Amino acid sequence: MILSLNDLDLNDRRVLVRVDFNVPLDETGTITDDTRIMESLPTIRYIIDHGGLAILMSHLGRPKGKVNPKYSLTPVAERLSSLLDQPVYFAKDCIGAKAEEVVQSRTSGEVVLLENLRFYPEEEANDTEFAAKLAQSGDIYINDAFGTAHRAHASTEAIAHCFNEKGAGFLLQKELKYLGEALSKPERPFVAILGGSKVSGKIDVIKELLTKCDSILIGGGMMFTFYKAMGLEIGNSLLEKDKVSLASELIAEAKEIGVEVILPGDTIVGDSFSNDANYKNVEVHHIKEGWMGMDIGKRTIDEFSRIILNARTIVWNGPMGVFEMPNFAVGTKAIAEALVGATRLGATTIIGGGDSAAAISQFHLEKQVTHVSTGGGASLEFLEGKVLPGVKALEV
Ligand code: AMP
16 A cells, blocks of 8 residues: 555654656756746645655756756755745755754755765665665655656665655656556556657557557657568668567467557658658558658548547557657647547546657647646656556555
């Protein structure tokens, strides 16, 4: 069982929270997108409103185990303070005397932020001694960082074993609810849409979803490896030669289980990998040498949209085309719009993190679907049916 904040008595307790404040910064150290900070506010506010002292810890960037002022969480403390409209007391270290001094001088209803966890190599090494030192700052441990829950790090895994009282923050709880319920008790039809560049990154997801979904729609660069497996010519389209036989196996497996795997009937081909390329809509068996598939075609958009609008649970991971280039973002946008339509019809629509989350926010549709995951790698591993170490360690 995993407890939530509501199950714990936080009054007069030091609540140590692993948050994900890994925000993008520009060259001057200014935060360019504070979504991750905003998303942690409900958990922080709940703790301070219930008499707890919130002690927050996070990583930022890749300082590779060394102190590097470029990756200091100082700007995050400032932004968080203005969002909360109260002081955020910053400790210049995440362990030791500097952390202790700040934590001990603060009290109920206040907020402390510890310095970047990854200034220590022990963090990513899941070092138990380092975890024990971190644990000294809190009486209760809360993990609210879904984006790193698939990694066994000191602040996500080892540390949880130092506490009897521990649980999930609201953000993590929401992720587990939507992703978990979609996989364990989906309302049917349950449709998965998979795209992105490579089959290799999605093999385990496809295998897992084959056992759960009614249909799987495949788009993106990975569709061409499937077409190669079916003996089609794919011109200069993206191909993972070493995955062709695996693609054949997956198609055979789907047939055996009776799950529909639907590949695009038409595609937008370009004569170079550029937004300025000449392009045209062709049937997939008419891809000529010198042309490469860059997006799903018009007929496919209609077919996929119809299936999506009839579904009751939809999970989407990976763009349908090279959505970073406006001329080849049409398919991805149309699928995002179909998901919005399905949501309006009462379906549960879930967007895996990473590129699909980036795509849906590029189209400003992120508020019109049921759930956009905050973790790319973590949501992928969840969909692969893996137990995330940061989640498992919270079990009581
Ligand atoms: P992934 O990281 O595997 O989810 O792939 C995401 C990337 O796939 C995005 O950057 C897209 O531009 C890329 N992508 C999608 N469709 C295609 C395509 N047909 N050819 C090449 N790259 C693609």
